Amino acid sequence: MQHFASDNYAPVHPEVMAAIVAVNDGAAVSYGDDPVSARLQDRAAEVFGASARIFPVLNGTGANVISLMAAAPRWGGVIASDCAHIHTDENGAPERVGGLKLLAVPNVAGRIGPDAVDRWTGDLGDVHRAQPAVLSLTQVTELGTVYSVTDLKLLADTAHAAGLRVHIDGSRLANAAATLGVGLREITTDVGADIVSLGAAKNGGMLGEAVVVLSDGVGDAPSDLSEAVPYLRKATMQLASKTRFVSAQLLALLGEAGTPVSGAGEGAPLWLRNAAHSNTMAARLRAGLEAAGLTGPDPAGPAEQTGLRFAYPTEANVVFATLPRAAADRVRAHARFYDWAPGETPDRVEVRWMCAWDTTEADVDEFVAVVAAAL
Missing domain, CATH: 3.90.1150.10 (Aspartate Aminotransferase, domain 1)
Structure with a gap:
């Protein structure tokens, strides 16, 4: 029987499977202190910018929960579309596990605009209300639409002006970049995102995604979010002991260090x-x-x-x-x-x-x- 149900139904891409097999040789230090994960970190800096830090995790919900917990205080709220995956399809995980109130706003064909931030920032300083702390954007949206580079920049600037962080749920970030004809950096780091949930399983991976912490905008210094993510990854049961096998998948998709970060045809990265x-x-x-x-x-x-x-x-x-x-x-x-x-x-x-x-x-x-x- 054919399937048009989900890109999660697809098998593992042969190049990803080959990468997994290639690292299945001998022992390697566990919990991410292995050479494959080190190579992945180097590649992430090429793809997303010098200050980017990448943290492999087990699944997309985990990546979202960790990202939001890192970006918001315990009393914080997360502004998101009312059709966002974190709101409709993660069984309340950001609220149950992360302890963060989701502040939903109506979508237009899946997207939200800067008024979504304005809708909630009036609650800042009100002890009776969850404090808006993060704007979460889904790219590609749940309805298959794509935010333009200009729209992302405007949304991020609006959020930052109000003192909010910006999270991108990028379970299909690769598809958005392909649609827009840009690299992954152009729709994350360059538009002002602070933290990204990077998808892999929907784009040829076996299992595992990643949290990518981007620059905090001060020179090339990494964001303080990168200090929180390792602890949150462990506390939320998203740290794989044999991290090299998740890292190998991500590295196969992103490409080894020194290869093109975008492009066209056979020379383009697998993602x-x-x-x-x-x-x-x-x-x-x-x-x-x-x-x-x-x-x-x-x-x-x-x-x-x-x-x-x-x-x-x-x-x-x-x-x-x-x-x-x-x-x-x-x-x-x-x-x-x-x-x-x-x-x-x-x-x-x-x-x-x-x-x-x-x-x-x-x-x-x-x-x-x-x-x-x-x-």
Whole structure:
């Protein structure tokens, strides 16, 4: 059966698997004091800037919780979109484990603007309210949209002006960079982010992500966040004893020291090749559905809604659409995917179709044909 459910379904990329096998030779110091992790640190400084510090962890929720705990005091709050992963899909971990109040603001196609900061900064100094301490931005957003470099810079500047730190949940950061045609530094360090949850598993990794602490803006000095993360990583059970195997995956994706940090074609780092491919497959999927003439009447109009309707722009590796529930069930017999939200009417449903590094053109074309037949 095909899958368009999640990029987490994809297998480990062969280059990542080879990197794991390559470091599985002999003993190595545990808990990150190994040569592979040292090479990863050197590479992180090349990719994100000289002051960057990278800390491998076990999963994305752990990376987010550690990042937010490092960036906020115990009484702090985290401003985030109301559809952010930390708010909707981590079982309250930032609040349960991190002890931080999430301050949700309405999204527009997944994104939030500078007014999200203004909405909560009036609570600063009020002992009765959680104190806004961090602005958390999801890149790519939960709805598959991408913040521009300009938007990220404006959001970070607004947050910093109010005394807040900036966290980027980058579980699909690679896809955003591929969409924007920039390197990872241009949408993290250079826009003013303080700390990043760097995804790997959704982009060809086996397991493990990373917390990346960036500059605090004072010369090349590392942020004080880098002093907190090691202790938080251990306290939250995210420190792997055999860290070299997580580091090897991240290093395979980012590339060894001295190799290009961005680029195009076969010379590009693996993170970019994988992300660009999955983005291209999603664009092909949307284009194929559009070309098949499957879209129905305007949802704002009175006509009966019988066709396919796109819910959001396709800016990364995912397509959101609404269609009749009966048709969605017919498609589900051929490919696994998730229902995302109710549709425009009770007999319709919004679905998410996700592409991954291993999605092929044949997969996409076959899926388009299945959707067409179901409708």
